Amino acid sequence: MFPTERRNHPSVLLRYNGDLILFDCGEGTQKQLRKAKIPPTKIKYIFITHWHGDHSLGLPGMFQSLSAHGKKEKLIVVGPAKTKERIEYIKKAFTWYENFQIEVIEAKNGKVIETDEWIIKAMEVKHGTPCLAYSFEEKEKVKINIEYTKKFGLIQHPLLGKLQKGQTIEWKGKKITPKKGTFKKKGKKITYITDTVFFPELIDFSMDSDVIISECSFMDRDTEMALDKKHMITSQVGMLAKKSNAKKLLLFHISPRYSNEKEVVEEVKKVFEEAKLVNDLEKINV
Ligand SMILES: [Zn+2]
Ligand SMILES: [Zn+2]
Incomplete structure (x- = not known):
């Protein structure tokens, strides 16, 4: 996946009270944060789904940025198998003033981080390289x-x-x-899924989400290509949201081959009406 004139590589920032949590860190993330007027030093966690460049090329830049902005608190980076090794490679390849510590967690299936207010869980997905989906679950209040x-x-x-x-x-x-x-008030749930082929366990993992943020790489007519590149097609993304009883489906990670993005969204909407394509820097309240 290449960045286009209007769409940068994936990176989604979740703000929950004082916690800033970044999911993926594609190329240009530090610049986008600047545009959104978000101080990068406030980011406590970075969850990487996998190490394809479109999801991780922004990490060296982000580390530089955090260092230059004088981050002092520890940064927690979560990712799939071999993330520790890869972060060490980044540290060897680039140099910055290490005024903050990076703790790396290699996640598998299940709970990754729990605070008094929320839990983030991971699930291993199928993308031909170690890759994780994440769910953020606010605790019952x-x-x-x-x-x-x-x-x-x-x-x-x-x-x-x-x-x-x-x-x-x-x-x-x-x-x-x-x-x-x-x-008792039930907490909100946000599920973040990219990149993977469809498989039934994704439904359980996403069950009862207030929002699913999902890749929507290919249209149904390009099923073969989707299988080859290990991505989902529109009808599968729609079905995932429908079967898991989601309230809303936010789409991103659309192949640049589709110049008419509306057509992609419409195809998802045929299966799940509450689908929406998100734009760069768009803010959504959950
Ligand atoms: Zn990928
Ligand atoms: Zn990707």
Whole structure:
């Protein structure tokens, strides 16, 4: 996949509260971050799907950029098998002032990183070279049932914090239990899939995503080429979103051979209506 006049190599930035998480780091990522006015030093994690150049050529540049901007905190780079070795090659090939540490995690199937607020899981996919899909899952949150606590005249009070932590509280002689005074809100899920052929386990991995960000390399008429280059075709991408019960499907990584991108999206939409092609630097709220 080559960059075109309008489309750069893949790189998707996820912002969750204070965490900036980058998925893939294609050529030109540091420049795109600059255009988006995002300070690169705030990036804590870089998840690489695989080591084809379109997903990883931006790493040396990114390391240079982080160094030049004075990053001090550790950077965690996650990738498939042999990522440690490849990062060492980058360190040998280029030179920069190492004012920050790079921790490398080679991920397989399952949980990769867990914080108090979210989990990122990986799944090995089929692309002819070690390649991973990732899912970001926000943890379930306990919320105050204001409609209920309001009946006791309790809307804003430090006691509500205790209730939220699961304690029964007492207010004006009345007891409020967490069972009645709180409810659980399901966390959001974002799944990132590129590059792979379709295989059924992708459906389970993406199950109930609020958003699937997926490659959409080839149209159905180029099935043979897709199989040869180990990518998905439009109808498979649509079917993946449909069968995994996704709310939204964001498409990227479209072969530059299709000058009419609308045609590509329309083909996906025949299977899954909530599909959208994303443009470079486009911001999406989930
Ligand atoms: Zn690839
Ligand atoms: Zn690619």
